[in-house]
Amino acid sequence: MPGPTHVQATINGEEVNFLCEPRQSLLEVLRDVLGMTGTKEGCNDGNCGACTVLFDGRIIDSCLVLGVEIQGREVTTIEGLATADGLHPIQQAFLENAALQCGICTPGFIVAAKGLLDEEPDADEGRIRHWLAGNLCRCTGYDKIVRAVLDAGEKMK
Amino acid sequence: MVANIVLSEVEYTHIGKRPIRPDGVDKVIGRAQYGPDITLKGLLHGKVLRSPYAHARIKSIDTSQAEDYPGVKAVITAQDLPFASLSKEELGAGYQALKFASDHILAGGKVLFKGHPVAAVAAANPHVAEEAAKLIKVEYEELPPVMSVLEAMADGATLLHDDLYTSSLGETSQTASNVAAHARYEKGDVVQGFDEAAVVVEREFQTASVHQGYIEPHNGTALWSADGQLDVWCSTQGAFTVRSSLANVLRHPVSKIKVTPMEMGGGFGGKISIYLEPLAALLSKKSGQPVKLVMNRVEVFEASGPAAGSLIKVKMGATKDGKLTACQAELALDAGAYPGSPAMSAAMCAFACYDYPNGLLDAYDVVVNKPKTQAYRAPGSPQAAYAVESVVDELCEKLGIDPVEFRLRNASKEGTRRIEGPVYRRIGLVECLEAARSHNHYQTPVDVQPSGKLRGRGVASGFWFNRGFVSSCNLTLNPDGTVSVVMGSVDLCGTRASIAQQTAEALGIAYEDIKPSIADTDSIGYTFITGGSRTTFATGLATINASQDIKQRMIERAAAIWEAKVEDVEYVDAVLQHKSDSELRMTFKELAGRTLTTGGSITAQCNIDPPGEGNSFAVHIVDVEVDQETGKVDILRYTAIQDCGKAVHPSYVEGQMQGGAAQGIGWALNEEYFFNGQGQMTNSSFLDYRMPISLDLPMIDTVIVEVANPGHPYGVRGVGETPIVPPLAAIANAVYQATGVRMQSLPITPGKVLDALWSQNGS
Amino acid sequence: MVTVFIPTMLQPITGGVKQFDCEATNLRQVIERLDQLFPGIKDKLVEDGRIKPNLAVAIDGEVARMGLLEKVGENSEVHFVPAIGGGAC
Ligand code: FES
């Protein structure tokens, strides 16, 4: 088996260097190598969206990308959204709209919503439901999540 | 149109408000520590080797290659469970229970479902553990799998357990059987009741096994120290249940087991029993290092608790003015590999919404070669309601009576005697039905259907008991005037908020001044699971009681400071004051600030097993659209109405109603375990086991009907279970209105709809 | 008088008797009285000195929390019902 590879990338605005085995997914690297457990694993096969991160601004399932693939690229995870000034408007909207119950899907939804609202803050309900179709939530029935994203969009305009 | 309506009877300061949950920030920034997030020094990773067969005898297991594999620290099989070295004589009456519990953790003689654990490995990393697990050689002798209750109950059926006998309230069958239990309830005389009926409808219904579908997989981490102390971290609905289950299968004293519940990524009843925790414990004991195990999604589907599949026959009769004369049901629910389906609970829920003179219920708990079923929100009730509410809909049609009106004429109310005996206290089914009747959704006709589409509306009602059980909490008055609330109830969906609100209400202080947290099993009194719609009620009562104690101790302290008599001091709106000397007055915070110099902290605790739980009823209305070309059913509009008692935090109550409805919609339309001829599940991924996504659902309107529960000072009943009960039948009834076909088996897949439409057209 | 409702499945033991009145102040006494009149019924309800694990007793609609020590009132109704759990969120 080939040995670990050195990878340099930008994660949440900071340059990061790490060693990773070629078979390790980005999700595994984030959680097990870098200790960033905010990104969650629900299926490890691209079907739940709990592991959603932004990869050069586009949303991806980090379980479907290899750690070595982020060489030289930019990744944003849930840990990178809040600033010293406070929560990101989407995070705040999730709290105010009670858009999380168990919360395991929440990081994935918030990051996915950021991917949408950064480009289209005025996305309507239909657009939001389409965009979030790759993220599963078993607790909420999506109602309050969609409302939270609509609400955050208002604030991000 | 107002989406969320709360019909309140009483207003409070904190109860009924919608504050931000105390654990919210951690959960939206990704800091909250869920079970799989834990890491410890020297942590090993485990992997379970599972049976590829649904039913087989294990002839031999050879672990030698796995043990020799570089990086492997421990390998275990059923031989490592204490049960393997205990005799039938030593165990006496408890033999079978322990055998089942141990075999479920690691198969002994036989594997009983695909995915049944056979061995487990701990290694330096998950990949090595997985590679090593593949090197374990198991020789099986395949046996024919028994996959349905019909097969299992047939004469001469292959037996899963040659030592399982049918128990019927103390009576035990003479011969071994796949039927683990039979129960019967009766009232009046059904034969006479059906004779008196003008219309009788009798139908048979089937539902498939479905999964709770929590997004976080099962996980367990354990550290077994050389002195025998066992520390466990896991995602569970009940840390104390994990502790006692571990003590049982590991034959280890509870005093040497500490379970720390981590944040929980969904349970719905499926995270009560133990799977990985005992494996992690044994691997840790063998390797001397902490071990973590996490299931992958295939393992979650194949080896953790689905809800029972069912076969239910219902017969109901009514007079021509729509009064029920007799209700009868036979319910067989599959338990999976080991006994314990919710058949009895299904039976008790079946006709719970109705007041009827004659009834007969037979319930059967049947083992089959599927993973052992577990609770799933109102266990048994959705399956039963699907059958009963479909038959009620047909009765209404035959009698020409509006379905809400029919239900009102026969509704259970205070004083109605349930078939198993007890009489309802104050319940709110009538109020829910009235709210349904006057709701804009019910008042507005179904939208005109576009060409190629058929539209229809369905309604159904549902019931769950709600429960009390044991809860504990410790309250500490902090010097800055805040109050810490430590509880044993894990937070699945806003528990910290609803408990903090009740504490704030009881003490009359700010919500933000309550600091709730969840303790491990060494740090709090016994607390039953979070589940059964009990936590807001029972743990709420515990904190209210403890708050009364805090107030009393503050009165005593103020009296001591003022050198006054205790009975001359009172606590009014978080102010301590002397009854006759208006100079003597201290705010809550002022007294809190003086506690450390006037005798020390003020704390209180409460351990209760409260009576007074309040039953919950719901009525759901749904409009569907059926595509005649594809057979696909879309939900156009959905309204969930429920008597929740007082809603402590209406947003999370609505969330429960919406989430439960969404799960019910999935159960009705898409979700099912699909087994091939060998009893192997062939759709064990979220791609093929299709749970509702955001695109499948509309906004889900809610009406919270607040009929106060007299058994709780603020009228709380509990909410979480009932919302999953009505959707199955409501949707089936709507599909009937749209297509004219009664769907008697779930899920209502496009294929089934097309078949039905085609056979209807005779093509 | 306490009224005990005999579950359908135990009625063979009671020869079809569905209800039974007795004087008692707690559940243990209720079951003792029952067993005096209908020998063998206790074994169906009690195991190792406790109500059987798959069974619950409802006294005036309230599930008994104290097992056999549970008090019964003068005009209480006693029902034997299956024990059930729950799932929720
Ligand atoms: S964990 Fe990546 S999509 Fe589910």
Ligand code: FES
């Ligand atoms: S909040 Fe639990 S899965 Fe979404």
